[in-house]
Amino acid sequence: MSPPPAPASFITPRRQVARKYLLAGVALAVLLGGYWYYSKSGDAAGGGRAANAAPVRVVRVTRRDMPVVEHTLGTVVANITVNVTSRVQGVVNSAAFKEGQFVRKGDLLFQIDPRGFQAALEQARAVLARDQAQFANANRDRDRYISLAQQGAISDQQRATAVTNADVLAATVAADKAAVDMAALNLDYSKIRAPVDGKTGPLLIQPGNMVSATSQAPLVTIQQVQPVKISFSLPQSDLDRIQARQKGSGLSAMLDKRGLSAPVDFTGNAVSGQSGTIELRADFSNTDFSLVPGQLVDVTVQLDDIPAALVVPRDSVNDGPDGTYVYVVTGDRAVTHPVKILFDDSINAAVAGDIKPGDTVITEGQLRVEPGATVRVLGGGVTDQPADKSKLHIRVPAKQG
Numbered sequence: 001m002s003p004p005p006a007p008a009s010f011i012t013p014r015r016q017v018a019r020k021y022l023l024a025g026v027a028l029a030v031l032l033g034g035y036w037y038y039s040k041s042g043d044a045a046g047g048g049r050a051a052n053a054a055p056v057r058v059v060r061v062t063r064r065d066m067p068v069v070e071h072t073l074g075t076v077v078a079n080i081t082v083n084v085t086s087r088v089q090g091v092v093n094s095a096a097f098k099e100g101q102f103v104r105k106g107d108l109l110f111q112i113d114p115r116g117f118q119a120a121l122e123q124a125r126a127v128l129a130r131d132q133a134q135f136a137n138a139n140r141d142r143d144r145y146i147s148l149a150q151q152g153a154i155s156d157q158q159r160a161t162a163v164t165n166a167d168v169l170a171a172t173v174a175a176d177k178a179a180v181d182m183a184a185l186n187l188d189y190s191k192i193r194a195p196v197d198g199k200t201g202p203l204l205i206q207p208g209n210m211v212s213a214t215s216q217a218p219l220v221t222i223q224q225v226q227p228v229k230i231s232f233s234l235p236q237s238d239l240d241r242i243q244a245r246q247k248g249s250g251l252s253a254m255l256d257k258r259g260l261s262a263p264v265d266f267t268g269n270a271v272s273g274q275s276g277t278i279e280l281r282a283d284f285s286n287t288d289f290s291l292v293p294g295q296l297v298d299v300t301v302q303l304d305d306i307p308a309a310l311v312v313p314r315d316s317v318n319d320g321p322d323g324t325y326v327y328v329v330t331g332d333r334a335v336t337h338p339v340k341i342l343f344d345d346s347i348n349a350a351v352a353g354d355i356k357p358g359d360t361v362i363t364e365g366q367l368r369v370e371p372g373a374t375v376r377v378l379g380g381g382v383t384d385q386p387a388d389k390s391k392l393h394i395r396v397p398a399k400q401g
Helices: 008-052 115-151 156-189 236-247
Strands: 054-060 062-084 090-095 108-112 191-193 198-200 220-235 252-255 260-267 277-284 296-313 318-320 323-330 333-344 348-353 360-364 375-377
Touching (some): 054 323, 062 198, 062 333, 115 156, 156 191, 220 236, 220 252, 220 296, 236 260, 236 277, 236 296, 252 277, 296 333, 296 360, 323 348
Antiparallel strands (some): 054 360, 062 220, 062 296, 090 108, 198 220, 252 260, 296 348, 318 323, 323 333, 323 360, 333 348
16 A cells, blocks of 8 residues: 655645755856856967967177178189199109109109210210311411412402301301200200199109100199198179278188188189189198198188177068068067168178167067067077177178168
């Protein structure tokens, strides 16, 4: 049997209490959900604004003297290069030096077989002696015939013939002396000597080979490597500065890695039509023989100074349709400022424009920056730019405004 139903007076109060608690819980849940939703929405909106700010790195603008310095590659050139050839024909008997040896002017390099030249000299001397004897006899005949002609014992024609014979033999003796000198010279040419001080290259013709005076093939090449020249080129846009510097204090070239400096003593007489550059040269003593012809070296040339220049990193300068400009960070926004490049050394640039020392310019992240937009500075804030251009070896052309 089922239990009897409860009285109505006991059911109604309990249900009313449960309903009140249920409604209160629903209301509390709605309030908490609304609070959570709006707080999350606010956070998302703030995070979105932060995420939209372009991340950048900035550097301060400085004012200092800016040296106008060009860095380029130079080539070591021998002061003198001589291709040693033979002036007579013969067989090379020996070489009196080792390949790569330093030699002095007048040192023996090669010996050509001298026997033929010695015999030719002896023959020329013998001919000279014979003709000198005949000339002496002709002089005696001339003197005798002149005396007889004065006495009327012989005709004038005989006297004239005697005088002519003496003159002919005088000329023959002079020719014989020249032949002796030539034979002696050829004998001396059989000893090939160093024409300059320098360093020898490899033997190009080995002993035992026949050489000729008409052949242009060198036996060896000697290069004078003390001193040496450094040849380098600068763009024609620097020509005005080069000429002004040479008229003033003079232009010097410095070898970056060696700390050596020498005055520029040669400027080309024409600008290359192919490269648009002009050649310059400077002599270096090369006392330690460390510079070798054909070697590439890093050359620095200071052309001028820009006093009290506004200096910014080269990476901060941008190209636009209206010219070059920089982004200056004001507050948390990037503002464009047009600038004109006075000089660019590929690390820093001297500029003129509506900026001042202490301004912060953007050096990284410009591609994501829009004029007037907010930016977010990375790396802990502003950093200082390098004070001067370091040892950069190859010149990078400046951007043109």
